[in-house]
Amino acid sequence: MMQAWAGRGCLGRIARVGRTHVAKAGRALSEGAAVAFAVGAGVLVALVVPTGIAVPTAHVAAAVSLLARAQTVTGRVRLRLRLSVISVTTGGLHYALADQVGASRPLPAGDLQPLVRVPACAGIAVCLGAAVAALVMAAAENGTALIRLRRLLDGWLIAGSLFTVGWVLLLRRADRGGDVSASFLGLAHVVADILVFGLLVTLRFGLRHAERTATTVAALALAVLTTGDVLRVLRPGPDMWHAVPLTAACSVTGLILVAAAPWLPGGVSVVGFDQRMMPVIGVVAAFVPVVVCALAITAHTLTGGPLDTVMSGLAGSVLLALGVRQGVIHADHLRITHESAAREAHYRTLVDRTSDVITIVSLDGLLLYVSPAALSVFGYRPEDLVGARLPLYCHPDDLETLMQAVRTLRQEAESDTRGPALRVSFRVMAADGTWRHVESTISHHPEGMTFISRDVSERVAQQVQLEHLAFHDALTGLPNRALFTDRVSRALRKRTPGAEGPVVLFLDLDGFKAVNDSAGHAAGDALLRHTARRLQASVRAGDTVARLGGDEFAALLEREAGAHPSSAQDIAQRILTALTQPYPIGTKDVMVSASIGIAVAVPDITPDQLLHQADLAMYAAKAAGKGRIRMHHATPPHAHSGA
Template sequence: MTVALFVPAGVGIPAAHAVAALSLVVRARTAAGRVRLRLTLLAVSVAAGGLHHLAFARLSSSRADGLGEVLRLLSASGIALCLVLGVAAMVVAAADGGTTLVWLRRLLDGWMVAGSLLALCWMLLLHRADRSGDAYGSFQDLARVVTDVLVLGLVVALRFCLKRGERAATTVGALALVVLTASDMLRILPPAAVSWAGIPWAAACSLTGLLLVTVAPWLAGGTRVMEVDHHLMPVIGVVAPFVPVAVCVVALGAHTMVGGSTDMVLMLLAGSLLVALGTRQGVIHADHLRFTREATTREAHYRTLVDGTRDVITIVGLDGRVLYVSPAAYDVFGYRPEAQVGARLFLYCHPEDLTPLTRAVEAVRREAASGRRGPGRRMVCRVRHADGRWRHVESSVSHHPRGMIFVSRDVTDRVVRQTQLERLAFHDALTGLPNRALFADRVAHALRKETTRTAPPAVLFVDLDGFKAVNDSAGHAVGDILLVHAARRLQTSVRAQDTVARLGGDEFAVLLEGETGTRPSRSRDVAERVLAALTRPYSLAGREARVSASIGIAVALPGVTPQELLRQADAAMYEAKRMGKGRIRQHIPQPAGTHHSAPDPARTTAIPLQEPPQPQTQSPPPEHRHDAQELSAARVRTPAADLCDTDEDQGHSEALPQ
């Protein structure tokens, strides 16, 4: 209002047009594609409107013949460019982000709004436009109103083609055009009606509208493409074009009832609205038919994918009831899909796997209640097959509009193969006993228990005496049978919670936990029972074979490592073998600060077999002519050592996986 009071309208309004055009040009440089073209066309349109206002103001103050003709030409060219380029910019905007039918529907919506407003303006302002007696001036006034109304109708129609958070620019643009339309309509009214308290309301409205045009492109959605079509538009966006048409029909009926005259222009406007309304309905039906066909095609495509996949897709409500099961459920689980609808999800799950399943479901429920979507959950559980067997199923659980969706596949074969591989990696292939790697792991686990100080574990290191002779005379197959029988006798000689392992060749180890390792006498009792079991005759391939065993015992002391405990039992076993075989030797820890390079007979206790040991003066067999230090250094192995050892009693060896 202040600018309108102190700045002449012939200068202030063109200057405001120039500022608005400059703002649109600068904003266009930050955009690309059709958005840049749209903003550039609007900038030229606004600049042409400023040229029209400047020429029209000069025309009213100067009536020279030559200058008047030039000003009339500039004024008419300016308003024509303003109308054509403004409408063209909105047509370019309507063509963004949609099919031809969507683009045509947007244009028809714009014309329904604009045509209704034009009919109302024609009824209200026609008799006032001719009152001044200046036909050219009346034409210019009506042309400005027509320009504003046409662009306003397209802006209103396109406002709902953007998402809710991106409508600020079109909202402010529509408000600017409403203010500019009011300004142009005020110029048609008598001079007394366009000013109050000295304020030129027409100029004030023009300046306000142009200020809004300057700001609009910099708001949210100023450079966005019209991406939302009528399938995603809100209800108000679909109904909005019909509101001005209904108002126009009511106004036209009232105008006719009070005796108002109707001319050809009014009839053409009313007829064009009816044609646009009918065409729009036809376009909507055609677009709806296209959308339905596309939806049917997509549904058939996804149905083919769901029906053809081996994965079972299950949709479950938040209450835990099954809403949908894909046809693959019959091939995987043996159930008819339609028979599972309405069943409880937890009905077919193994009782031991209910906890992880419940946790996954509860996590998805919490995410759904909070309105956020997590990455989903992956889990493996056992599901009852129709034949009663339990199948291992791997499922991914994620959100679904109706609850949650499970994509499951049968991984039973994979789980079985993995179990077999783990067994091969940690068990002896011949006897089925744990191998050296698993035995070392169990020893380490036993040493980590809290009861280690009160009930320390003990390790028995067992080596078969005379196995080489049986293996060489009867063959490797008979030797393998002997090892299997020996392994079974070892297992039956200890408790179920104790661990029996084959370390390689004819070497075995036993881990005694709990009360057995509390006192040395308990460990020796078990060793004697093992020795008695192993020395009983073996019936192998119709012949009888006899072997004995050398056993070393080591009881865990505080701070001992698994490698040291195994090395102590191994050293005790070779001390028993050096003393004449068929004996039991127990490792006795030496005092701190002393070091021995070889096992000391004073550090071990010998228990003879049924037959007395050979005199110490007798020469040992050629195999045992090495001294104790050489035997200990050559034969003591850690769990990381080779799995196959060879000695004087070992003729059969077998490499096992660690």
């Protein structure tokens, strides 16, 4: 059974992994579909619509989409989207003005060029400031100060390395005699794209996997826009590829992706940074921008290019950011280590000092952890239990109850549902061979299930004792009237048609009051205890003897044992003989007798009627001179008297 259970647990893990891969594949398809649609639409628009109309129109469409999405949310997310609207709008203004002073479309009057350059520069400044402000606001929504600083440094590492590459390309163009003045305006747009792209890439990893689609698409949009802006700087003339204007196609495609991004999963999510520990890829990826920056400077230097102040400043800022970032990571790691150590010590103290046994069990039934309380509760060393499998030392009668609860939690884990914790009671064999009653609360755990078990043997024993006192006489230990009546009811229900019914003997001690008054209550109590033992010894093993109160006793003779009506009188005679023997009470022998009434059950009789008939027979025996036996002869309750 345990092998089959382990096999089902393995299949459950495979199913969960499969569902995870399907979810990732679904997100990848949604991202791919958005990119494919945007590329197709961008190329089509670039082919059909003139560039001077297509690109500004795409800016307007992206701004309208962002503004519409902002109306559906509130708080800081709405402010972020509105800043993005400002960034896209002013970016479009910069594009329109910068295009007028580029080499592709020079102004007819050279004196008007400074008037155009000023608003173009203002537009790109506002565009850059609004975009960076929106993303910095997202980075500062949650997380510690060190985490927010690390994210901003990651963004600068990416942006600074790309700035270095862009500056190198601009210098190469200046060496070829290009219009560097016009290229500066185009490069400003590239700078904005690079800064926003760097922040987007770093912010993407602050979201949960299910909410990264929008940020991924936005990063792709910035990458496409940057490509178009770089082409516009390097090749200011008409840039055609198989009759497709590349710069216009890149701009329109990127803006379509920007318009779609806020409507995708995670488009309005709050960046949580809930993963405190950075994965290995996050540490290694920080060195990639530094390598890119170093390769660009090396290639520029080897080809005879000058190493100017701007290039040196960019490279130095990237290296400085890397150093500060590593220091921030180290400081955050130390803080997390101290917090984890303090938290672990706190929980370890709680676990070690609790009297409950805490056990972590994998889904296939393997014990992964057992708290130290197992030694004091069950007598087993925890290290000896780790590695064993359920059911461990469980009573065979309680095995199904325990395994049913375990199967329920395993099925919930396989279906990615989390129901309430289950409470199960069962018995466990302790190291000394005794059975301990255990009450366990079973709940879900990242590695399987958690058992919090408590030894309730004393409580169970007290409950059993209370139940015994509720249905037994405290003096003699015999069943009391309530339990005796219940057993009579069950005997009547078990009676089969045509079979002899059960017999009830009702007896009362003759002379008990005289003993109790003369010798005292202690002697009377001793006499009652002697009477109870003699009664139990006089009946059969399957019969029931009870004390109804005072010196009144009763016996239930089950007829399934094959007794005949005459055997009931034999048993009554045996009881009478036993009860008339002397009782050693203290230093004296006490003599009492008993009057016994017998009633035989007839069809449709009730327990109260049967007891009443036996009581009447007992009083008839007393009236006949005591120390006698009388049987009650009655007709069925439904019979009527005749003439």
